[in-house]
Amino acid sequence: MKTLVVYASQTGFTKRYAEWIARRLQADLMDVHDAKKKKKSDFDSYDAIIYGGWVMAGKVTQSKWFLAKASAWKEKKLALFCVGASPKENPDVEQSLKNLLTDEQRKYIRSFYCQGGLDYDKMKAPSKFACKALVSMLNKKKDATQKEKTWRKCSPIPMIFRTRNTLSRSSNM
Numbered sequence: 051m052k053t054l055v056v057y058a059s060q061t062g063f064t065k066r067y068a069e070w071i072a073r074r075l076q077a078d079l080m081d082v083h084d085a086k087k088k089k090k091s092d093f094d095s096y097d098a099i100i101y102g103g104w105v106m107a108g109k110v111t112q113s114k115w116f117l118a119k120a121s122a123w124k125e126k127k128l129a130l131f132c133v134g135a136s137p138k139e140n141p142d143v144e145q146s147l148k149n150l151l152t153d154e155q156r157k158y159i160r161s162f163y164c165q166g167g168l169d170y171d172k173m174k175a176p177s178k179f180a181c182k183a184l185v186s187m188l189n190k191k192k193d194a195t196q197k198e199k200t201w202r203k204c205s206p207i208p209m210i211f212r213t214r215n216t217l218s219r220s221s222n223m
């Protein structure tokens with residue numbers, strides 16, 4: 051089976067998950083920016099296509115590109131994964147996954163979540179500012195909800211701790 055993994059990543063977590071998945075499945079790997087330049091027919095030879103993007107304010111970056119194409123790829127195996135800083139137990143994660151796909155899309159696209167982290171050194175300035183402000187605000191909040199408390203745990207998680215075992219536990223593929 052010929053498989054393609056396409057990803058969008060700002061600080062590297064999603065890229066690393068995409069690399070792990072591609073290696074495990076002996077798949078081709080492509081940045082979404084390169085994928086966008088390809089012709090429609092360039093995807094014809096793939097039996098399976100997996101898209102991974104990082105979570106920004108509950109949305110999966112560049113997933114529009116994948117979802118716009120997915121309806122024409124129904125005969126392929128399709129999956130979409132997203133990478134956020136939230137720990138998996140944050141209720142937002144389940145909600146984001148639910149919001150990601152329509153009932154119809156869920157019939158032919160699998161979805162799953164992988165935990166990334168906050169790598170301030172690699173973030174673009176506006177992203178860094180937004181994240182630091184949010185984490186600082188939540189740390190100071192006395193009456194934080196359970197959901198907000200899980201965000202406090204979103205401290206930088208060095209890539210080295212995100213092992214392949216974590217990946218296989220997070221996946222429902």
Ligand SMILES: Cc1cc2nc3c(=O)[nH]c(=O)nc-3n(C[C@H](O)[C@H](O)[C@H](O)COP(=O)(O)O)c2cc1C
Pocket residue numbers: 058059060061062063064065104105106107108109133134135136165166167168169173176177178180181
């Ligand atoms: C502006 C901004 C908004 C974010 N919003 C969320 C969010 O809603 N939920 C979440 O879990 N993570 C959120 N994150 C964290 C990123 O998803 C996380 O850092 C992810 O690991 C980045 O992946 P990448 O390394 O592939 O770029 C946000 C990050 C930024 C910069």
